Amino acid sequence: MSSAAEPAGPPFRGRLRVPSWVGVVPFFVYVAAFLILPTAIVVGGAFAGTHGPSLTNISALTQPYILDSFLHSVVLSASSAVIGAVVGAVLAYAVASGAPNGVIRRVVTSACGVLSQFGGVTLAFAFIATLGGAGFITLWLQEHGVNIYANGVWLYQLSGLILVYTYFQIPLMVIVFLPALDGIRPQWREATSNLGGTSWHYWRHIAGPLLLPAFLGCLLLLFANSFSAYATAAALINQGGLIVPLQISNALSSEVGLAQANLASSLALAMVVIVVVVTALYSWLQSRTARWVR
Amino acid sequence: MTALVTQTDAAARSESRASVEVRLEDLRRQYGSVHALDGLNLTIGAGELVALLGPSGCGKTTALRLVAGLEDADGGRVVIGGRDVTLLPANRRDAGMVFQAYSLFPHMTARQNVAFGLRMRKVASRERLRRAGEMLELVGLAAQSDRYAHQLSGGQQQRVALARALAIRPSVLLLDEPLSALDAKVRSQLRDEIRRVQLEVGTTTLFVTHDQEEALAIADRVGVMRAGRLEQLAPPTTVYTQPATAFVAEFVGLTNRLSGVVRGGAVEVRGVRIPLIAAGGADGPAVALVRPEAVSLSAATDTATGPLLGTVIALAFLGASSRVTVDLGDAVVLVQIPTADAVAYPAGTRVRVALRLDPVLITRDDATVTP
Numbered sequence: 001m002s003s004a005a006e007p008a009g010p011p012f013r014g015r016l017r018v019p020s021w022v023g024v025v026p027f028f029v030y031v032a033a034f035l036i037l038p039t040a041i042v043v044g045g046a047f048a049g050t051h052g053p054s055l056t057n058i059s060a061l062t063q064p065y066i067l068d069s070f071l072h073s074v075v076l077s078a079s080s081a082v083i084g085a086v087v088g089a090v091l092a093y094a095v096a097s098g099a100p101n102g103v104i105r106r107v108v109t110s111a112c113g114v115l116s117q118f119g120g121v122t123l124a125f126a127f128i129a130t131l132g133g134a135g136f137i138t139l140w141l142q143e144h145g146v147n148i149y150a151n152g153v154w155l156y157q158l159s160g161l162i163l164v165y166t167y168f169q170i171p172l173m174v175i176v177f178l179p180a181l182d183g184i185r186p187q188w189r190e191a192t193s194n195l196g197g198t199s200w201h202y203w204r205h206i207a208g209p210l211l212l213p214a215f216l217g218c219l220l221l222l223f224a225n226s227f228s229a230y231a232t233a234a235a236l237i238n239q240g241g242l243i244v245p246l247q248i249s250n251a252l253s254s255e256v257g258l259a260q261a262n263l264a265s266s267l268a269l270a271m272v273v274i275v276v277v278v279t280a281l282y283s284w285l286q287s288r289t290a291r292w293v294r
Numbered sequence: 295m296t297a298l299v300t301q302t303d304a305a306a307r308s309e310s311r312a313s314v315e316v317r318l319e320d321l322r323r324q325y326g327s328v329h330a331l332d333g334l335n336l337t338i339g340a341g342e343l344v345a346l347l348g349p350s351g352c353g354k355t356t357a358l359r360l361v362a363g364l365e366d367a368d369g370g371r372v373v374i375g376g377r378d379v380t381l382l383p384a385n386r387r388d389a390g391m392v393f394q395a396y397s398l399f400p401h402m403t404a405r406q407n408v409a410f411g412l413r414m415r416k417v418a419s420r421e422r423l424r425r426a427g428e429m430l431e432l433v434g435l436a437a438q439s440d441r442y443a444h445q446l447s448g449g450q451q452q453r454v455a456l457a458r459a460l461a462i463r464p465s466v467l468l469l470d471e472p473l474s475a476l477d478a479k480v481r482s483q484l485r486d487e488i489r490r491v492q493l494e495v496g497t498t499t500l501f502v503t504h505d506q507e508e509a510l511a512i513a514d515r516v517g518v519m520r521a522g523r524l525e526q527l528a529p530p531t532t533v534y535t536q537p538a539t540a541f542v543a544e545f546v547g548l549t550n551r552l553s554g555v556v557r558g559g560a561v562e563v564r565g566v567r568i569p570l571i572a573a574g575g576a577d578g579p580a581v582a583l584v585r586p587e588a589v590s591l592s593a594a595t596d597t598a599t600g601p602l603l604g605t606v607i608a609l610a611f612l613g614a615s616s617r618v619t620v621d622l623g624d625a626v627v628l629v630q631i632p633t634a635d636a637v638a639y640p641a642g643t644r645v646r647v648a649l650r651l652d653p654v655l656i657t658r659d660d661a662t663v664t665p
Contacts, residue, residue, distance in 0.1 A: 187397040190364050193384040194391045195411030195462060205410070209401055 039272065045265025057266035066247060066267070072158055073227060073243040080165035081222035087166070088173020089215060095174065096181035109178070112171035119168050124235035127164050131155055156237050164232060169222050176221055180214035217285035224278045228271065244271055313341035313496045314375030316361065316466050322369035323356050323522075330356040332522035333370070338466075343492055343499040344527075345509035348519035349545065354502045357519075358468050361500060363387040374465050385414075390459030390497070391468040395475035397455055398443040404430060404454045405439040411462035429457035432491060449480040456488060460495055467492065467499040473508060485512055506546045510534065518542045536571050540657035543583045550584045550627050552649075554656075561656050563649060564602055571653045580656040586630035588652045591618060594644035602647040606639045620647055 049056050060066065095108050130137045133153050141148055154160050184207055192202040230245035241247035244267055251264035316338040323331040331353045338344045346354040359365045361372050363384035371380045379387050390411075398407050409426035417425070430436050433453040443451055452472050459467060469488070473481045489512050492499050503509050509516045510530040517527040518541070526538035537543035554563035556575060561568050561582045568582060592599040604627070608619040616636035618629040627647060639645055 185396055187393045188399060190362075190384070191391070191393065191397045191399070191458075192410075192414075193364070194362060194387075194389065195458070196385050196414035197410075198385055201414060205413075206399055 042265045042268045042272065045262045046269040048262050048265075057260075057262045060263055061266055061270055065241070069241050069244050069247040070270070073245075076158060076161050076165065076243055077223045077226040079162045080169045080226045081219050083162070083166045084169025084173045084222050084226075085177075085215065085219045088170045089177050089218075091170065092174045092177045092181055096178060096184075100182075108174065112174040114171075116168050116172035116175055119229060120231035121235040123164060123167060123232050127155065127160075127167075127236070131163075158242060161233055161236065161243070164236060165226050165229065168232075169226060172225060173218055173222060176218045177214065180211055180218075184210060213285045213288040217282045220278045220282040220285070224275050224282070227278075228275060313498050314465050315340050315373075316375075316498050316500070317373040318357065318361065318370070319373065320370040321357065321360055321367055321372070323353070323360060323365065324368050329353075329522045331360070331367075331370075334519075334522065334524060336517060336524060336527065338498050338500060339514075340498055341496045342514045343489070343501060343512065344515050344517055345501040345503060345513035346517045346519055347503055347506055347509040347546070350504060352519040353522040354504075354519050355470060356522075358391075358470055358500055358502045361387075361466065362389050362391050362468050388462075388465045389468055390462055390464030390466070391470065392452065392455045392459050392472040394471045395448070395451070398446075398451055398458075400443050403440045403442055404435060404446065404457075407443075407454055408458045408461050411458060415462065425461055426457075429461045430454070432460070432494070433457045433487070447480075448476050449484050452476065452484060453487070456491065460491070460497065464497060467497045469499065469501040471503055472501075474503070474505070481508070482511075488512065510546070516546075518545060520545075536653075537583075537655055538572075540583060540655060543655050548586050548628055548630075550586065550589065551657075552582045552584055552625065552627065554580055554582045556580045556656060561654065566600070566602075566649045566651075568649060568651055569653045571655045575656070575658075578658075580658050583655045583657060584627075584649060585652070586617060586628040587615075588650040588654075589627060589629040590648045590650065591620070591629055591631060591635070591639055591645045592648065593638075594646055596646055599646040599648045602649075604645055604647050606641050606643045606645055609636060609639065609641055611636075618645075620645060622647065 046057050047053055047055070091108070095105050098104050127135075129135055131148070132138065132155060133149065138148060149155075155163070188206050189202050192206055197205070228245070230249070233243055233246055234249060237246065241250045248264045248267045248271075251260045251267065318334055318336040321331050321334040322329070330351075334353065334357055336344070336346075336357070346357060348354050356365065360367050361374075363379070363382060363386075367380060371378055373379070374388065398404075399410065402410065405423065405426045408429050409422045412422040412425060427436065427439065430439050433456055435450060435453050435457070438446060438450060438454075443454075446454065455472070472488070473484055476484065485508055488501075501509070501512060510533070513530060515527055516530050516533045518525045518533060520541050526533055526542045528536075528538070533542060533546055537546065543549050552563045554561045554568075555578065556562075556570075557577050559570065559573050561570060561580055563582050563584070568584075590599075594603060602622065604620040604622040606618055607621045607626070610617040610619075611633060612630075614633060615630050616633045618631065618636055618639055620627050620629055629647070
């Protein structure tokens with residue numbers, strides 16, 4: 001350790017030495033500008049009244065029409081997440097059982113990649129054109145004596161939103177659940193039957209416990225995905241505040257000129273809290289799966 | 295050490311049961327147009343360890359999977375202990391299997407893994423854990439009972455897999471290249487360990503491998519397979535010294551192909567008459583298959599050795615012995631001799647080459663007459 005014996009000559013002569021953290025500066029600038037700053041504004045706004053700090057906006061969250069929109073948001077997110085997770089998991093299992101580099105797998109994963117991001121006005125229009133009051137499937141069914149809207153047009157209500165949301169929830173589930181299924185080795189099934197177990201034993205004792213954390217994790221991700229979606233619902237439903245994102249939109253741009261920006265902030269803050277809880281659960285479950293399946 | 299051996303012996307005895315014979319009769323399996331198994335006949339004696347050896351695609355793993363019931367045969371029978379199990383599903387075959395790698399259930403500890411088969415057999419919880427403990431002791435992993443697969447080394451995982459396969463007291467133990475994913479040193483240790491445990495519990499065993507050294511070291515008999523059929527089934531020494539076919543001679547160990555002429559029950563190679571392992575066949579050109587250790591070297595000046603002269607082109611140090619590559623002008627011959635002798639022949643040395651008169655096998659697939 002005789003540092004004196006080793007002359008500390010310049011090892012990178014003629015080269016500019018850039019600190020390693022410089023590379024991540026753009027990322028942090030981006031995060032600060034589009035995540036931290038808006039969150040700070042939301043938090044600030046939620047606790048701001050006309051004359052300084054106030055809890056008025058927070059207590060406004062308990063108004064029945066706002067509680068209703070939270071309930072609708074939760075029902076919508078939970079239903080579309082459960083349907084998406086179950087159907088998506090079955091589809092992902094079918095894909096995972098096939099050839100790893102087969103055509104079917106490549107086609108399905110590419111399609112899911114695109115469809116999971118398909119939302120907003122285009123998705124709303126697709127459903128209006130097919131299942132709307134004058135949609136071609138609706139009319140075709142009517143010609144064959146089936147009226148899907150006999151009890152009213154439900155496409156623009158909560159049940160309609162659930163249907164439309166599953167359209168992007170199922171493909172998302174396929175994408176996020178496939179890695180977990182790929183981690184399940186065929187030897188485990190063979191070892192189970194070799195040791196005297198049946199298919200039921202395999203799912204009950206091996207595949208089930210191994211996949212459950214990943215499945216629940218994906219379910220939470222789907223919940224958060226649906227909970228924060230806005231554009232599709234806004235395009236499909238023109239008026240009212242059926243779900244929280246629409247309620248925020250209403251608060252920000254009231255037609256009678258009484259915008260309540262601070263109420264919007266408190267609504268957004270409540271959403272952030274819910275999504276943070278869900279995301280924390282998601283990462284905890286993911287880490288459990290990663291521990292076993294490697 | 296003695297105490298450990300006594301303990302494990304006791305454990306082994308309590309786990310063992312009467313060994314049974316396993317018969318594969320005219321087994322057939324086809325994938326598309328490929329005959330993976332083309333009428334395989336093999337009888338494994340009670341308590342015997344037979345190694346199936348062959349290049350990839352020869353059908354050895356298919357044979358093992360048919361015995362396990364993990365695949366269905368297109369024809370033929372699998373008989374375990376006199377019982378025809380050909381149509382039984384894998385979970386009723388009573389066969390313990392060790393896979394190539396990664397077969398331990400990752401969310402269970404070593405002990406839970408070993409106890410799993412007993413759980414499937416509805417053995418009471420306490421008895422299950424006791425027997426799992428005994429089996430782990432048998433494979434030397436009692437101290438690691440509560441570890442998960444990812445906390446164990448590759449070799450330890452395979453030991454647990456072996457304990458798990460044996461815990462159900464199977465009629466037959468099936469090993470599907472269990473050492474192929476391990477590094478060389480662990481591989482040879484675990485190979486010996488598997489043999490020790492197998493001898494202790496006395497379970498009839500089928501061991502599949504593509505590694506000839508492994509097969510020769512571990513098995514009572516080695517079955518060399520090619521294209522879905524057995525080329526030879528014999529004790530390791532016989533397979534090596536008296537290969538039944540040219541394929542066996544060349545697949546097991548190194549072989550020099552030296553052109554010669556068969557005449558009167560022997561093959562003449564460069565003026566040396568070498569007896570044949572299997573007599574018969576017409577006189578005429580043939581290729582003699584000569585082991586590297588059946589060739590010796592001496593100084594070029596040593597005319598007593600014989601007329602064959604060559605030049606050393608490479609010298610490979612293998613430990614106690616070395617492999618010398620000698621260019622004879624029209625052919626290259628490998629020579630395996632003790633390292634102490636080999637150091638006298640660095641590359642470039644002119645040497646005299648002598649062929650020992652051990653019986654050899656001949657092949658006529660690409661024989662040409664050499665003067």
